[in-house]
Amino acid sequence: MADTALAAxxxxxxxxxxxxxxxxxxxxxPAPLRDxxxxxxxxxxxxxxxxxxxxxxxxxxxGSDVLAELGDSAHLTMGGAQLAFxxxxxxxxxxxxxxxxxxDLAVNGTVNDLAMVGAVPAYLSCGFILExxxxxxxxxxxxxxLGDAARTAGVTVATGDTKVVDAGHGDGIFINTAGIGLxxxxxxxxxxxxxxxxxxxxxxxxxxxxxxxxxxxxxxxxGVEIQSDTASLAGMVADMLAVCPDLHVLRDPxxxxxxxxxxxxxxxxxxxxxxxxxALPVPDTVANACSFLGLDPLYVxxxxxxxxxxxxxxxxxxxxxxxxxxxxxxxxxxGSCREDHPGxxxxxxxxxxxxxVDMPLGEQLPRIC
Amino acid sequence: MADTALAAxxxxxxxxxxxxxxxxxxxxxPAPLRDxxxxxxxxxxxxxxxxxxxxxxxxxxxGSDVLAELGDSAHLTMGGAQLAFxxxxxxxxxxxxxxxxxxDLAVNGTVNDLAMVGAVPAYLSCGFILExxxxxxxxxxxxxxLGDAARTAGVTVATGDTKVVDAGHGDGIFINTAGIGLxxxxxxxxxxxxxxxxxxxxxxxxxxxxxxxxxxxxxxxxGVEIQSDTASLAGMVADMLAVCPDLHVLRDPxxxxxxxxxxxxxxxxxxxxxxxxxALPVPDTVANACSFLGLDPLYVxxxxxxxxxxxxxxxxxxxxxxxxxxxxxxxxxxGSCREDHPGxxxxxxxxxxxxxVDMPLGEQLPRIC
Numbered sequence: 001m002a003d004t005a006l007a008a009x010x011x012x013x014x015x016x017x018x019x020x021x022x023x024x025x026x027x028x029x030p031a032p033l034r035d036x037x038x039x040x041x042x043x044x045x046x047x048x049x050x051x052x053x054x055x056x057x058x059x060x061x062x063g064s065d066v067l068a069e070l071g072d073s074a075h076l077t078m079g080g081a082q083l084a085f086x087x088x089x090x091x092x093x094x095x096x097x098x099x100x101x102x103x104d105l106a107v108n109g110t111v112n113d114l115a116m117v118g119a120v121p122a123y124l125s126c127g128f129i130l131e132x133x134x135x136x137x138x139x140x141x142x143x144x145x146l147g148d149a150a151r152t153a154g155v156t157v158a159t160g161d162t163k164v165v166d167a168g169h170g171d172g173i174f175i176n177t178a179g180i181g182l183x184x185x186x187x188x189x190x191x192x193x194x195x196x197x198x199x200x201x202x203x204x205x206x207x208x209x210x211x212x213x214x215x216x217x218x219x220x221x222x223g224v225e226i227q228s229d230t231a232s233l234a235g236m237v238a239d240m241l242a243v244c245p246d247l248h249v250l251r252d253p254x255x256x257x258x259x260x261x262x263x264x265x266x267x268x269x270x271x272x273x274x275x276x277x278x279a280l281p282v283p284d285t286v287a288n289a290c291s292f293l294g295l296d297p298l299y300v301x302x303x304x305x306x307x308x309x310x311x312x313x314x315x316x317x318x319x320x321x322x323x324x325x326x327x328x329x330x331x332x333x334x335g336s337c338r339e340d341h342p343g344x345x346x347x348x349x350x351x352x353x354x355x356x357v358d359m360p361l362g363e364q365l366p367r368i369c
Numbered sequence: 370m371a372d373t374a375l376a377a378x379x380x381x382x383x384x385x386x387x388x389x390x391x392x393x394x395x396x397x398x399p400a401p402l403r404d405x406x407x408x409x410x411x412x413x414x415x416x417x418x419x420x421x422x423x424x425x426x427x428x429x430x431x432g433s434d435v436l437a438e439l440g441d442s443a444h445l446t447m448g449g450a451q452l453a454f455x456x457x458x459x460x461x462x463x464x465x466x467x468x469x470x471x472x473d474l475a476v477n478g479t480v481n482d483l484a485m486v487g488a489v490p491a492y493l494s495c496g497f498i499l500e501x502x503x504x505x506x507x508x509x510x511x512x513x514x515l516g517d518a519a520r521t522a523g524v525t526v527a528t529g530d531t532k533v534v535d536a537g538h539g540d541g542i543f544i545n546t547a548g549i550g551l552x553x554x555x556x557x558x559x560x561x562x563x564x565x566x567x568x569x570x571x572x573x574x575x576x577x578x579x580x581x582x583x584x585x586x587x588x589x590x591x592g593v594e595i596q597s598d599t600a601s602l603a604g605m606v607a608d609m610l611a612v613c614p615d616l617h618v619l620r621d622p623x624x625x626x627x628x629x630x631x632x633x634x635x636x637x638x639x640x641x642x643x644x645x646x647x648a649l650p651v652p653d654t655v656a657n658a659c660s661f662l663g664l665d666p667l668y669v670x671x672x673x674x675x676x677x678x679x680x681x682x683x684x685x686x687x688x689x690x691x692x693x694x695x696x697x698x699x700x701x702x703x704g705s706c707r708e709d710h711p712g713x714x715x716x717x718x719x720x721x722x723x724x725x726v727d728m729p730l731g732e733q734l735p736r737i738c
Binding site (some may be wrong): 140 | 395396398402405406407408409410411412413414419422423426427430431432433442443445447448449450451452454455456457458459460491492494495496497498499500501502503504505506508509510512513515516519520525526527528529530531532533534535537538539540543545547549551735736
């Protein structure tokens with residue numbers, strides 16, 4: 001009864017057990033993580049805390065160079081095929097919201113991660129963790145939404161798994177999807193390729209998904225119903241690649257919003273990014289809701305938008321292509337990539353000044369996806 | 370406020386919300402599922418209830434022929450490469466147990482699903498759902514165990530995701546992994562290929578993992594500590610394929626145990642299976658624990674064993690190869706595949722009689738993996 005595994009079995013498996021002093025025996029907490037002895041909501045927020053957890057805890061444990069790149073999808077070569085591989089878990093509350101459900105997010109979230117490296121999404125896996133007691137009708141409707149979204153996105157659900165946890169140890173439905181896509185020859189889209197001079201384009205209005213979730217969760221009314229923008233971006237990316245095979249960077253600004261995506265890109269490529277704040281497409285409904293909630297739309301999640309870094313000589317053609325797509329009608333150029341202030345995102349404000357757009361620390365809207 | 374999505378948002382997201390009458394609007398419950406209006410633990414048990422959920426709810430919703438085959442892994446062709454793709458979620462309690470942890474299971478479970486179609490496992494995705502408040506040291510040790518298991522199995526963790534749910538809406542750590550492997554040319558291993566005459570081989574003692582979990586969870590002592598058998602079977606499968614590229618069926622009897630795997634194979638291939646009960650390798654510790662708990666070792670989960678259906682002329686060579694592998698020293702032939710009683714598994718008992726070994730309905734040991 002003295003071996004490590006058995007000793008560990010007395011560790012509480014969650015906060016529901018009696019609290020115990022953190023047991024670091026057999027494991028040394030990396031210095032950058034020592035501000036927290038326990039997981040906080042911000043560790044799942046897609047900001048600095050999330051990044052630290054991956055960089056200092058998961059990546060060293062997994063010993064994986066591929067993972068350490070922190071991109072949306074991993075690039076793999078298998079049997080001569082160039083593949084993209086990505087995963088996301090979905091824990092959104094509530095399960096159904098204006099414009100979609102956890103089933104839509106579970107498809108579109110992973111499909112979009114594949115599309116953001118230029119891959120053509122092909123197959124999804126799907127793992128359900130169900131809470132004992134949830135209505136079969138809810139599971140059925142979520143599964144139907146997931147299947148419908150997969151058909152719309154042109155992907156096949158190829159393999160699945162279902163686990164059930166006892167009532168009170170889950171939250172209705174959690175879903176994980178992993179996706180595989182085929183990367184076309186010659187396509188090389190990754191954050192490190194952002195280059196001074198690149199035009200920064202966004203495919204439409206920002207902040208919509210996060211505000212849609214908050215409005216139903218908090219029972220808030222903002223005059224007009226705000227629908228989530230959850231959608232597959234793979235079709236639009238294919239169109240963009242047809243006019244510009246040398247797209248440098250694509251990113252779908254989900255958790256942490258546009259500000260987080262731009263900061264990650266600036267950091268990965270060692271470039272500066274300048275935004276024209278007046279050009280940012282923020283709908284009035286989102287602006288009003290954010291003002292009421294004390295949020296900045298730049299940090300609010302999107303689930304059907306992309307930001308693209310495009311060589312300047314192709315910017316107009318790509319923008320035109322995006323606007324011709326049903327999901328990109330309101331695409332605009334919001335800024336550019338430059339040599340100065342490397343690693344930083346700076347916005348030119350409406351008042352003629354500038355402000356630094358920081359990486360967020362943690363989570364302003366938990367369980368948004 | 371009248372559209373379907375919004376109306377749905379008032380549906381409780383789990384049992385923690387006020388109970389409401391099941392809402393079947395917009396979704397019709399398939400007849401075979403009507404015994405349950407809500408999810409019960411058995412829907413995650415790998416038995417008949419699980420199979421019904423996949424067959425009548427998930428497969429029709431996803432519209433996927435690949436998924437409908439219900440195998441361990443899906444077969445995909447991408448860019449000329451023959452791939453296997455599989456996923457599993459892990460919700461085991463406790464997180465650490467004699468012989469392993471949720472981190473080991475998360476690697477070995479998915480790696481073994483790939484190996485069971487003869488694939489060489491190559492890449493894993495890894496999605497963590499963490500409960501707010503869990504100690505960072507626990508997450509760190511699980512991640513380390515996962516990384517160590519991946520290195521032992523020879524797979525790379527290529528992509529990951531972390532979500533955090535609020536305290537009381539999860540259970541410490543849930544992990545999903547999905548895996549991709551390369552299927553060697555000419556290998557065609559699937560349940561449908563079981564053929565009359567095939568020898569049925571098992572790679573060692575059965576029931577060990579389930580009893581190891583139960584012993585720590587229930588605080589039971591059975592004289593000797595029982596260690597989980599969690600391990601990657603990919604190396605042994607490669608050795609077996611080297612002496613018999615025409616292996617017909619492989620299966621790792623996890624949830625639902627050996628009885629469930631054999632019933633699935635008998636049903637898929639339309640063959641009968643006869644077991645020699647006296648040949649079944651059940652260690653005394655497992656037999657005693659099962660007797661005490663009222664369980665049948667044939668239905669108890671294994672996490673490092675495989676059952677193989679081998680053409681008779683190769684049976685001895687394959688058995689010898691299995692015994693030469695460190696994980697297969699106690700491999701034995703436990704029965705054979707025949708034309709009579711198609712779809713049924715029949716055991717010759719120690720008393721000279723026979724008994725039918727049924728498919729279990731639900732779950733005898735919940736949250737075993």
